[in-house]
Amino acid sequence: MPTLRHTLALFAALYLTGSANAQYNYSKDISRIFQAKCQQCHREGDIAPFALDSYSAATTWADDIKAAVKEKRMPPWKPVDGFNSFRDAWGLSDEERTMIVNWIDGGMVEGDSADLPEPLPNTGEWLLGDPDKIVRMPVNFAVPSKKDTYRCFVIPSELTEDKWVSAVQYLPGNKQVVHHVIAYLDKTGVSEQYDGKDGQPGYECFGGPGDGVSLDASSMLGGWAPGVRPRFLPDGIAMKLPKGSRIVLQVHYFTNGKKDQTDQTKLGIYYSKNAENxxxxxxxxxxxxxxxxxxxxxxxxxxxxxxxxxxxxxxxxxxxxxxxxxxxxxxxxxxxxxxxxxxxxxxxxxxxxxxxxxxxxxxxxxxxxxxxxxxxxxxxxxxxxxxxxxxxxxxxxxxxxxxxxxxxxxxxxxxxxxxxxxxxxx
Ligand code: HEC
CATH class of the missing domain: 2.60.120.230 (Jelly Rolls)
Known part of the structure; x- marks a missing residue:
C-alpha cells in the first residue's frame, strides 16, 4: 500500500515541481502577475514594506512570498471568487497562485529580460485629471508611532450651494502610514464639538465618525483603501455634497512603530457636468x-x-x-x-x-x-x-x-x- 501512495506522491511532486513549471519564468510570466496583482502597493513609497518590481526583489523575498501567497494573506483581496464580480479586482486566481509557488519551488528561473513587460507608467497625482475642488486635512498631522491610530478630521466643505459629485480621489499624504480612509458627511456640525478636544487636531474614532454624526444613507462620500482606483460614476448618477456640510475624514494610520511620520491627506472632488442627477x-x-x-x-x-x-x-x-x-x-x-x-x-x-x-x-x-x-x-x-x-x-x-x-x-x-x-x- 505505501508503495502505491508513495509512487503517486512522487509522481505528483515531479509533475508539480519539475516539468510543469519549466514553462514559467520571471521575465515572461511572474513579473506580469506581480505587476497586475502586487505593484499597486508593492512599489517605492507606497504602503507595502518592499517594492516587488525586479527579479532580485522577487528572489530576495521568495520565502515570504511563497508563504504569504499560499496562506492567502497576500494579496489582501477579500471577496470570495464566485460570489459576484468586481471592477478592478486584484485577487490572485488559483492558477496564478500555483504558478508563483511552483516558480519558487522550481528554482526561480529568470528567463530572458527581453520578455519583461514595460514598467507601469508613473502616473501623475490625480488619475482622473485636475479635480474641480481639492480639500485637505486642516493640518499636517503628527502621527503617533503606536501601531494603530484611528482619527477623524473635520473639513468644512465651504460650499454655498449643493453640489453633485461624480468622482472623488483620495490622495493619502503619506502612503507609508495611511492604511485606509472613509469620508462621512456631517450635515449638522456635531463633529465640531469633538474636534481638538484632546489637544490634537481631529478626534479619536474607530468604527464610525463619532456619536451623533449621522450615518444615514446620504452621509457618505466613499472611501479609500490601498489598491482602490478612482472612477467616474456612470453619466447621470452622482453623490450629493450639501452646502454647509463638513467632510469627516476617518483615517486609519498603521505606523507599526515608525517614528516622526506626518500626514495630510487630500481629496480631489470632481463635480458632475449635469445640472440634475x-x-x-x-x-x-x-x-x-x-x-x-x-x-x-x-x-x-x-x-x-x-x-x-x-x-x-x-x-x-x-x-x-x-x-x-x-x-x-x-x-x-x-x-x-x-x-x-x-x-x-x-x-x-x-x-x-x-x-x-x-x-x-x-x-x-x-x-x-x-x-x-x-x-x-x-x-x-x-x-x-x-x-x-x-x-x-x-x-x-x-x-x-x-x-x-x-x-x-x-x-x-x-x-x-x-x-x-x-x-x-x-
Ligand atoms: C493592497 C495592497 C497590497 C497588495 C495588492 C499586495 N500587498 Fe503584500 N503587503 C502589503 C502590506 C501593507 C504589507 C505589510 C504587512 C501588512 O500590512 O499585512 C505587505 C506585506 C507583504 C509580504 C511580507 C509580509 C507577509 O505577510 O509575509 C509579502 C511577502 C507580500 N506582501 C507579498 C505580496 C505579493 C506576492 C503580492 C501580489 C501577489 C502582494 N503582496 C500584494 C500590501 C499589499
Missing amino acids: KQLVFIPIVNTSFKLKPGDENAEVTAQFPIPPFYDATAYLVAPHMHLLGRQIKVEKIGSDKKVEPLVYINDWNFNWQGFYSFETPMRLPALSQMKVTCTFDNSDKNPRQPNNPPVRVGWGEGTEDEMCIGFVGVVFDRQGLPFVSKRSK
Missing part, C-alpha cells in the same frame, strides 16, 4: 441590537432592508463593515421570488483590509426585493483579534471593543425624493 446613496443594512455572548465562537447576526413599493433601484457597489470579532460577512439580494444573489461574500474578514467593491455589472433591486447582511462573529478567546481578555458580552458601538454589522450598499433609486433619505442639510 440621480443620487447615489449608501444604504446601511444594519443590525444595532445584537449581543454577542462571551465564548461564542460562531454567532450569527443578520439584518434586512426591504426595497419599498414603487422604489425599484440599482445597486453599484458594496462596502461591508464589522470590527475585530467579525469572521465572515455576506451581503445578498433576495428577490420577491426568494431567489438569492450574492453582492459580496468575505469568509476571512480582516478589519485592516476593508474595501468598497464596485460591481462589474450593476444589480437591479426591484421593489419588494430585500437586501440582507449576515455577519458571523467569533467572541471566544480563540479569536486572535479578540480585544477583550477574558471575552465579555459585546454589542453595537463605535469603540475597538464594540462591534458592528453593516453592509453599506451604493444604490440609485429610479424614483428620486426618497422618504428614507434624510433631508437635513443645514
